[in-house]
Amino acid sequence: MSLDKRLGQRFLPYGANYLDWSDMSELQYAIEQGVLFRYQTENESMASRLERRVGEELGAAHVLAVHNCTEALRLALVSTRPRAGDTVHIPAVTFVAVAGAVLATGLIPVPVDVDDHFALDTSLLPPDAQRVIVAHMEGAVSPLPDGVPYVIEDAAQALGASFPDGRRTGTRGYAGAFSFHHNKVLTSGEGGLLVTDDPAAWETMRCYHDHGSARQPGRYPTWNDDAYYGENFVTSEEVAAIQLQQFRHLDQVLGGLERHYGLALQELPDRPDIGLLPRSAGDAKISLRFRMESRELRDRAVARLTAQGIANWTLNKYLLPEHPVLKGRRSLYADGFPWNLAESHPRALSRDGFARTRDLLDRTLCVPLSPELAEAEQVVAAKGLRQALESL
Missing domain, CATH: 3.40.640.10 (Type I PLP-dependent aspartate aminotransferase-like (Major domain))
Incomplete structure (x- = not known):
């Protein structure tokens, strides 16, 4: 069941x-x-x-x-008060709405690669960056750049x-x-x-x-x-x-997430091929973020959890440089606005063409936590997750 x-x-x-x-x-x-x-x-x-x-x-x-x-x-x-065609640096891993908001304002989104926790890598920003959007993905608090x-x-x-x-x-x-x-x-x-x-x-x-x-x-x-x-x-x-x-109910929701997170940590299987991305004390702990040894193991985990009715999701679809809007510079305007203003602007900022980020995304699996459950029910959920991961 x-x-x-x-x-x-x-x-x-x-x-x-x-x-x-x-x-x-x-x-x-x-x-x-x-x-x-x-x-x-x-x-x-x-x-x-x-x-x-x-x-x-x-x-x-x-x-x-x-x-x-x-x-x-x-x-x-x-x-x-920007000028049309100004650049806005955005995380390379986030929902496409961020890029859409930039483009709809007549500005040009420039994806910036992320760190191991999918936070925008502020060290890649140019010294003259004027506008930067930082996304706190999955409830994880991301650092903010200085001097912008x-x-x-x-x-x-x-x-x-x-x-x-x-x-x-x-x-x-x-x-x-x-x-x-x-x-x-x-x-x-x-x-x-x-x-x-x-x-x-x-x-x-x-x-x-x-x-x-x-x-x-x-x-x-x-x-x-x-x-x-x-x-x-x-x-x-x-x-x-x-x-x-x-x-x-905000404090109730956050407290329930915190409690479920702590209980889940106690039940995680001791497997060297399945790691957990650590969370800071201030994160909104909406999910457990697993980093698997391989894409194949991640995909097996997705199949097993789904078959057992345990909600989960992956993050590959959030790699913006591969989204059609950015990759193809898509626009409904006849002249391609605002992309037509972007010829002299870089497409993206990454040290390796996002190869490392693709690999990280391929091996990442998220499992949501349930703040509304009573503690005993959260324990059952945590044990069910452990059993599913142990059986891979």
């Missing part, structure tokens, strides 16, 4: 398992008020409540709720994680972007947050995300005298209400 059936457990990620109608007081209130647009009322909107709550939780001076993390990255880039004016943290998978100095991910760079996609620490299906301590940057972000003007609650629409064009990234009240419910 598969592990999910023995535990009566749905393989839903993290915050999704904490969605409960009886716990949805904010959503119920928003529905009862009949106001789902954040600027419709002069009272504090759900979106504003969410932003205030997030600022308090993360220690961020300014917070903006948007539709998704990709929009948050775009807003962060736009607020730097605009460091944007993609903390989509690392909500609640902390740097060694105690500051939360997303709050040390110029700006930080978070995701509430279904497969994230907390979820509203879709949704995003942007944080910054720069008041001028936040004002630009806030205006651009609603057609170029700063809105007055209860008096929509209004236009600034110095309005510029923008887009509509304004979140809705019902989505913000769900996110508020989720934020009440």
Whole structure:
């Protein structure tokens, strides 16, 4: 019998398992008020409540709720007032949305190779780098480069994680972007947050995300005298209400992940051909990351875990230099914009053409942890994983 059936457990990620109608007081209130647009009322909107709550939780001076993390990255880039065709250095291993956000802003993504833990290798950055996006992949806190004016943290998978100095991910760079996609620490299906301590940057972000003007609650629409064009990234009240419910469970989710991680460490098989990528104390421990001796062993592990109902995933699809958008410089514009502005820019930064990174990805396997399980159930899950790995 598969592990999910023995535990009566749905393989839903993290915050999704904490969605409960009886716990949805904010959503119920928003529905009862009949106001789902954040600027419709002069009272504090759900979106504003969410932003205030997030600022308090993360220690961020300014917070903006948007539709998704990709929009948050775009807003962060736009607020730097770039020139079309400027380069943005991004990790070579991350989700394609990072490159998409750069391209949609009229800028050129330059993949930078990663270290053994899939964090952007800051030693490869040129001394004149202006804009760098650092991704905290799999909840693992990545180091930030020094001396770069605009460091944007993609903390989509690392909500609640902390740097060694105690500051939360997303709050040390110029700006930080978070995701509430279904497969994230907390979820509203879709949704995003942007944080910054720069008041001028936040004002630009806030205006651009609603057609170029700063809105007055209860008096929509209004236009600034110095309005510029923008887009509509304004979140809705019902989505913000769900996110508020989720934020009440953030410490519970992170604590459950931490407990499951510790229990799993005690049960790992003693095999020299299966290693575990260590995690720092501040990581959001959303998964165990295994490094196998070979691609063949990794593939056997995938097959065995899948057959036994143990969720798992690999990371090969996140190698951006091999994604069609970057490899083929794909664009829907007739003139190839913005790639047509990139002739003099490097395609990627790597010492070996990403050979080492391909090998690491080929041998890496991730197994998610389940914070909602009781400790006894987490022990059962850890033992089931050990048995599956021992049987390879």
